[in-house]
Amino acid sequence: MSVTYNFSNKVVLxxxxxGALGRTLVKKFIDSGAITISSFLNEKEAEKLKTANPKVEMIELDIGKEEQILKMIPILVERFSTINILVNVVGGYLGGKNITELSGTDWDTMMNLNLKSAFLISKHVIPIMKSGNGGNVVHISSRTGLKSEGYDSAYAASKAALIRFVESAAQEFKEHNININCILPTTIDTDANRKAMPKADFTKWLLTEDLANVVLFLCSPSSGVINGSAIPTYGLS
Ligand SMILES: NC(=O)c1ccc[n+]([C@@H]2O[C@H](COP(=O)([O-])OP(=O)(O)OC[C@H]3O[C@@H](n4cnc5c(N)ncnc54)[C@H](OP(=O)(O)O)[C@@H]3O)[C@@H](O)[C@H]2O)c1
Structure with missing residues (x-):
């Protein structure tokens, strides 16, 4: 059974x-009444999302580029007055190489995509929350951020650092009524993962729907006492 939340009048970025998890989150926040904004890079994917969810507001934004964030935030504030909730889903995986095979570019890609992006978007969204009534921030780390099985050092290190980043940020803004947490998924049942691992047992994988339920809870007033946490979301694996 899934709980119904009411995010009416809340602005969610x-x-x-x-992406796979992002699409489910967009739908759930819209169904819960939120004014829902999604970033995109790929225009085709943006069109698909808009067709499936006509109420979503789309913004083209590379969150690895601070100058783009600096331009976009005032536009969003002018249009929607504030940002109450930030769910930072951007991230990616790079595995299958040991550290001698990993290039400096591979390393930087993982750090930029999974860690620096979280820093940059937080740096510019949190002041908006501070000047309002507070807010909720959820980042998506990974169980690999706690324990790596090897061949994913850059990914594991970036997701591990994201957990410490969340802890630190949560301490820094707790007096401003801003809750900052992350979740730690194991493998998610996505088309990309099914293609990459066709022989795996998909029944052991997480459904985006179940993860989205945890994220909505973390963005709801019911989770007010949870701050700076890395929530295990391991399912059956
Ligand atoms: N999939 C898994 O098994 C798994 C397991 C553990 C943790 N996670 C984490 O969970 C999150 C969601 O995973 P997912 O599989 O749903 O990801 P996904 O389908 O690959 O989606 C990634 C999203 O990030 C966007 N993106 C990439 N680089 C960006 C940038 N520089 N600026 C703005 N947007 C950017 C993509 O936009 P475009 O589509 O427009 O390019 C896409 O919307 C990620 O943080 C991932 O690391 C995933």
């Missing part, structure tokens, strides 16, 4: 709303 979802980075990476065009």
């Amino acid at each position: 979802i980075t990476g709303g065009t």
